Amino acid sequence: MTIIIDTDPGIDDAIAILYALRHPAMDVAAITTVAGNIGLSVTTRNAGRICALAGSDTPVHSGAAAPLGVKARPETGIHGNDGLGGVDFPEPTQAPRSTDAVAAMEALLEAHPPRTIDLHCLGPLTNLALLLQRAPKAAARIRRVIAMGGAVDEPGNVGPKSEFNIAHDPHAAAEVLAAGLDFTLIPLDATRQFRADKIYIAELRASGHTPAIASAALIDAYFAATNGAESRPLHDPCVPLLAQNPQHFRIVTRDLAVELNTGALVPGPHRIKVAMGLDAPALRAELLRGLCA
Ligand code: RIB
Ligand code: CA
Numbered sequence: 001m002t003i004i005i006d007t008d009p010g011i012d013d014a015i016a017i018l019y020a021l022r023h024p025a026m027d028v029a030a031i032t033t034v035a036g037n038i039g040l041s042v043t044t045r046n047a048g049r050i051c052a053l054a055g056s057d058t059p060v061h062s063g064a065a066a067p068l069g070v071k072a073r074p075e076t077g078i079h080g081n082d083g084l085g086g087v088d089f090p091e092p093t094q095a096p097r098s099t100d101a102v103a104a105m106e107a108l109l110e111a112h113p114p115r116t117i118d119l120h121c122l123g124p125l126t127n128l129a130l131l132l133q134r135a136p137k138a139a140a141r142i143r144r145v146i147a148m149g150g151a152v153d154e155p156g157n158v159g160p161k162s163e164f165n166i167a168h169d170p171h172a173a174a175e176v177l178a179a180g181l182d183f184t185l186i187p188l189d190a191t192r193q194f195r196a197d198k199i200y201i202a203e204l205r206a207s208g209h210t211p212a213i214a215s216a217a218l219i220d221a222y223f224a225a226t227n228g229a230e231s232r233p234l235h236d237p238c239v240p241l242l243a244q245n246p247q248h249f250r251i252v253t254r255d256l257a258v259e260l261n262t263g264a265l266v267p268g269p270h271r272i273k274v275a276m277g278l279d280a281p282a283l284r285a286e287l288l289r290g291l292c293a
Helices: 011-022 040-054 101-111 126-134 164-168 170-177 198-206 210-224 238-244 280-291
Strands: 002-007 027-033 060-062 117-121 142-148 183-186 195-197 231-233 249-259 264-267 270-278
Touching: 002 011, 002 101, 011 027, 011 040, 011 210, 011 238, 011 280, 027 040, 027 101, 040 060, 040 210, 060 101, 101 117, 101 126, 117 238, 126 170, 142 238, 164 170, 164 264, 170 249, 183 238, 195 198, 198 210, 198 280, 210 231, 210 280, 238 270, 238 280
Parallel strands: 002 027, 002 117, 027 060, 117 142, 142 183, 183 270
Antiparallel strands: 195 231, 249 264, 249 270
16 A cells, blocks of 8 residues: 655654565655754755664655644654754665655655555644645545544543644644544544553564664653653554554544634534554554564
C-alpha cells in the first residue's frame, strides 16, 4: 500500500515513521510536515533526520506553519526544543523536496489510480484540511485516512476533553470530519492503552538494531518529560500499526463533531470509525519486530 505520512515529529511521530519506513507492505511515497509539537522548520528538519537515520530517501515536503483558525501552541514540554527529546539523530541527507505539502499530496494522488493511497495523520490536520479546500478532487482519490487524535470517553491531554492534535487546529479537524472521507480515528481512548515501560525500552535497546535503539532513546526522553511515570503512551505508532494489524484493534463507529472553542470531540452528525481498544502486548511485539526488520 502506498502511503503519505503527515506529521509533526515529535518523539512518538519518529517511532511511527521508523516503523512505517521499514515495513515491506508500506511504500511511503512522501512525508509531509505540519507545525504542531514544535514549529514547522523543526518538524521538517526532524522528518529529514528520521529519514537519514533510516537510510531512506523518502521525499519530505513542508506544509502548514500554523493552524487554520487559532494561534499555534507547541508542546516543547514533552518533545523538547529540538522536537526529538534531544536524542542524537543525524542531520538530513537531503533538503525538503518542496515547501508545498498540499501540492505534493495533490500531485501524488493525481499520479496514482484512485483509492490506492492511504494518508496517515500523526499531527494536527491542517494540511489535510487545506488539501480538501484547494484540491477536493484529489482528496476524493484518497483510499482511507488513519489519524491519531481526539478523546472520546477519555479525558483530554491539553484540556478536560481536548487532545493535542485536534485542539491544535480544531477548524481543520472539523473540516476533515465533515468531508465524508473513509476516516479512522485513533483517540487517547486507545493510544493510552499502548504503553512502553523500562523493560520494553531495554528490549528495544538489546535488539542492536538502529531504529529500535533510537526508539528506546526517544521513549527514554519521553520519560524524562514526566516525573515518576511507570510507562508512557505511544500515541502515533498506533497509526501504522493499525494499518497493518487491524486485528489488534477494537474499532467502532461513532457520530461525532468538533467543538471549535476547545477542540473537544462531541456528539455530532459525522459518522467515523474510532479505535477504542487494542491488544497492547501483541502491538508491542509487532512494533519491536518491525523496528528490527
Ligand atoms: O496527543 C498526542 C498527539 O499530540 C501525538 O500526535 C503527539 O505527537 C502530539 O502531536
Ligand atoms: Ca504527532
